[in-house]
Amino acid sequence: MNLLHSIAQSFAEGVFKLYNQEVDAHEVLINPTKKEFVGDFTIVVFPYSKPAGKAPAVIGEELGQHLVKNSNYVDRYNVVNGFLNLSVNNVFWWECLNTMHQSPSYGLSEKNGHKVLVEFSSPNTNKPLHLGHIRNILLGWSVTSILEACGYEVIKTQVINDRGIAICKSMLSWVKFGGGVTPAEAGIKSDHFVGNYYVIFENKFQEEYKTWQESESGQQLLKEKGIEEENAASFFKEYKNQYFNLYSTLGKEAREMLQQWEAGDPAVIELWTKMNDWVYQGFESTYKNLGVSFDKNYYESETYLLGKETVAIGLEKGVFQKEDDNSVWIDLTDVGMDRKIVLRSDGTSVYITQDIGTAMLRYKDFGTEKMIYTVADEQDYHFKVLFEILKRLKEPYADGLYHLNYGMVDLTTGKMKSREGTVVDADDLMAEVIEEAAAGSSERGELANLSKAEQDAIITKIGMAALKFFILKVQPRKRMTFDPKESLDMQGQTGPYIQNAYVRIQSIFRKGGSFSLLNQSIQETLEPSEKSLLTLLYSFPDVVQEAGKTYDPSHLANFCYVLAKEFHRFYHEVRILGAATEEEKAFRLGICQMTAIVIEKGMKMLGIEMPDRM
């Protein structure tokens, strides 16, 4: 695949021959020519003007002549200002299509022998997955697929936050208010069931808090703090956590349960195991519907004590310092960060200590020199600190750490807040988008003579494509606003639009489009849309590499959209099965097939599947 590179090579030789300047052919930028100008590809010659000591227009002219004479592909040229526009011959386009066809693994790199671990999803077990998780999961999954395409061996992992006060709240709530009912008996999806008891806990707690606020001790506190009556409401809002820890009965019970859990109380552990299993069952089905899976789960209950031994090593190395009260710290002020605690004065570990230990455990488990953490951008600082610590501890993988951060998802109605019930539930959202696809499909009637099962399979693909593409087309780093209406869109810049291009191609081949590309050449002048399609298809491997290098699936998503758009244009512009000559028909079918292959591969890397009809 070095058609363009061969032109770049000739160009570099020309610069050397004519102006005695060494130019690396890889540095020569060749872009598709803009529609308003004549030509197929453009080289900007400004950069070579100064060293050559001649005006851009002059060297453009000279280099254009050189290329026509020395390149097998360049037919004609024209110069506009410092832009050298080249027109290439049919041999170029023919070889372009043919070489792509020759490569069964087009766009995919060979195995590079490197391993990378990708962490994503990372749910809490006290509530079901929501829209925020969906962005996380789709990003993580997509990056996984992209890195695999780039030749890495990828290990997909999630950290499950299965311990702590939150799950204890659900547990306590179920014990107190559940009456022994199981999810199956209640007929509720099991993770939602557990989540409901978390909500019940919060509601009961709020009631209790409210009562306390009006009680003597509540009023007493206001007096002590000198809070005016009109500020009481906002004061109590702020004070909630302290109330929970100091006065609340429910809070006390939940904390006791956590202590019992940590002490290994068999009854609590049994309850904990039972309720977490319910949650995992629920997650399992959500993951399945999202089309994702994991190679390895790390449970916080098993890792939350990790990292303590490391602190001793760090102390020896002088990376950490011990205070008089026995707490252990790291000083990062020399690189513009703060001092950070890594071990409490009572000798227990904190969040970041766990993460240090977990990173080491993962390296021991898999020997991965790269680790990617898919976590929202509110934790940017945490990961900056974590990576710096691991670097100072001279961990072998320290240079291969990457925080794949992404912006929060806002709703058009404001922020998602679980307590205010404004959370968009993952299962609900998927069901809704599939329902929308079903409505669109029955209106069109294309699937009418398929079986119910076949229809459902296709409709699911369409709905999920809409949802996934909607999320993944946006750069991860950007905060995104989620408009439910817009996410249900199936027209325009959407997943189904891209699927439609693929489906059209499949339909053509069903109508009898067999062809053979070998040993043919076409004489006809190519249509602009044919050239654009070939140019796009040709750039696919670069797009994959770019997406891999930047851990950014949105490059790929936008590429697929542009490719589909160009195909739809092509489809309207030319007749494919009804082409004038057999050669032309074969060439166009070749383009169609290649387009289908690239769309399918590219969308696969976004976790989106193609239906054969829709």
Place this chain on the structure above:
RNA sequence: GGUCUCGUAGCUCAGCUGGAUAGAGCAACUGCCUUCUAAGCAGUAGGUCUCAGGUUCGAAUCCUGUCGGGAUCACCA
């Protein structure tokens, strides 16, 4: 307040390591189904790329600052 991050059409977003007259979709309006699936195509309209400087032959893109949104600065996770 310190640090990080985002700011492009009414809305949601592209715009690659600086390159020609800044692009899509949605929403509005106009056309196109006797021809390969109209979830499609073509067209009209919509912009001082927050603002101000700087570097450059050339800046939405790089640098400095400004204004605006967001995040973060726990012996919580």
